[in-house]
Amino acid sequence: MTASYRPLSRKDIRRENEKLILEAAEKVFAEAGFGGATMQLIADMAGLPKANLHYYFPTKESLYRQVVQAIFLDWLKAADIFDAAPGPVEGLGAYIDAKMEISRRHPAGSKVWASEVMHRAPVIQDYLETTLMEWTEGRMDVIRRWIAEGKMDPVDPRHLLYMLWATTQHYADFGHQIETLNGGRPMSDAQWVAAKESVKSIILKGIGARPSPDG
DSSP: OOOOOOOOOOHHHHHHEEEEHHHOOOOOHHHHHHOOHHHHHHHEEEEEEHHHHHHHHHHHHHHHHHHHHHHHHHHHTTTTTHHHHHSHHHHHHHHHHHHHHHHOOOOOHHHHHHHHTTTTTTTTHHHHHHHHHHHHHHHHHHHHHHHTSEEEEEHHHHHHHHHHHHHHHHHHHHHHHHHTTTTTSOOOHHHHHHHHHHHHHHHHHHTTTTOOTTO
């Protein structure tokens, strides 16, 4: 029996084209930076006419902001378990797993964010001062609660978050260095599993994290 063919709706086409453009833009911005990237380069990478890019994203800045927002939303989702977890072993452990998986699957997005921030965030400074600031304050409150409940040692929540970001994003931002030190080969599935376990062990032991009785 032949499967019935259903043509893509206009909404489906738009969603597919936007996904294609964002994936291409992420790679181009990661390699060339905001200043070096052009809409033509992104169109070529996406395999679409340049006019299509301008239809969905009128300016390079609007496309760039969308790329940056996408990686940040991925990181926000990675922290969902962080908020609901009974303690740091469960919450930070799951957060590390999720952040490192993002670094594995979307290294270009992390590089775009890092490059933007290292250049003093000329395009997304407003985002740092609002969304990132609010998110960070909320996560620090969770860490302070775990400390008050005796589930981890009294460490500065802000610097713990900085360490988590630096460590997990290192696997994306310095992927070439890691690959070189790995004999010129990308990390295997088994190496990624081992890396996650090592990072969790080092950080959780370092902060004196204790499993929650209800975890």
